[in-house]
Amino acid sequence: MEALLAQLQTLAVAEAVPFLLKLCGAIALWFVGRTLINGFRRVLHLTMQRRKIDATLIRYVESLFAGALTILLLLSLLGLIGVETTSFAALLAAAGIAIGSAWAGLLSNFAAGVFLLVLRPFRVGEEISAAGVTGLVQEIGLFVTSIDTPDKLRIVVGNSKLLGDNITNYAHHPHRQLTFKVPLHYGIDLPEFRRLLGAQVTAIPGVLPQPGPSFEIAEFTVNGPVLAVQAWCEHQNAGAVNTGMSRAIQETLTTVGYLPAIQSGWTSKAA
Known part of the structure; x- marks a missing residue:
């Protein structure tokens, strides 16, 4: 019995005490590491x-x-205690490869979302046209961007697209500069x-009164x-001004007794 107790005491001194010391060191390292990580996050x-x-x-x-x-x-703590971490590192690498292959599309959208948030080609509330969609940007996420079209449809577009x-x-x-092209016939009283x-x-x-509207001949046809009719307005008033210009052109053509087809469109310029 005394021999068994002596063996247990020897085993405790040889194995348990070093393990407890390593465990205490790991706990201390955990608190120090978490403090440093939180400090890094704040900076x-x-x-x-x-x-x-x-x-x-x-x-x-x-x-x-x-x-x-x-x-x-955590890997450092496991290594300090004496746990073999090589297998954990290999497991993490394999998991990373598997996740990267399965989520290739999502990761490309994520990378594009980061660039959109950093480069800022547009912001929430601005009107854009991209990826075949035109409307107001409602939300810029890390994976998708939400756009509301003029007919009140919510379209969600992948950031990579x-x-x-x-x-x-x-x-x-x-x-913004709005431009209408009005085809006329020869013989009309242009002035x-x-x-x-x-x-x-x-x-x-x-x-806008400055720069004022312009009425210049854009080209000659058979x-x-x-006639290119151009006017400037604030970008948020573009829709109303576009409608007003279309109506004004039609009424003026009716007044002079001439109503051909109208080709309309607007372009965007800085004042």
């Missing part, structure tokens, strides 16, 4: 806030770095038509000249 948060980075991106970047550092801390296409931002500049149309367009609410 990272303040740095990105000073650079005026989007709050959503700040939150995800913080979580990403905190998660990666926590995993490294948005970033891979040409993006037209109608609200980037404070002013009188310009005078009547100028009075109509100038009176449209939302049309049937007659094509």
Whole structure:
């Protein structure tokens, strides 16, 4: 009996005491590591806030770095206790490859979402045209962007598709230029038509006095000249001004007794 107790005492001294010391060191290292990780998160948060980075991106970047550092801390703790971590590292690498292959599309959308939030080609509330969709941006997420069309449809577009296409931002500049091309016949009293149309367009609410409307011949065709009618407005008034200009052109053509087909469209320019 005494021999068994002596063996247990020897085993405790040889194995248990070093293990307890390693365990205490691991616990201390855990608290120190978590304190350093939290401090790093605060510094990272303040740095990105000073650079005026989007709050959503700040939150995800913080979580990403905190998660990666926590995993490294856990692996260090296991190695300190004496647990073999090579298999854990191989398992994490294999899991990363499997997740990357399965979520290739999602990861591309995530990467594109990060670039959209950093580069800021458009913001929430701005009118854009991209990926075959035109409307107001309602939300920019890390994977998808939500856009409301003029007929009140909510369209959700993958960020990779948005970033891979040409993006037209109608609200980037404070002013927009609206252009209508009016085909005319030879023989029309062009000065009188310009005078009547100028009075109509100038009176449209939302049309800016400076720079004022312009009425210039854009090109000549077999049937007659094509008159380019241009006016400036604030981007949020573009829809109403576009409707007013279309109505003014039709009324003026009716007044002079001439009503051909109208080719209309608008372009976006900075004042």
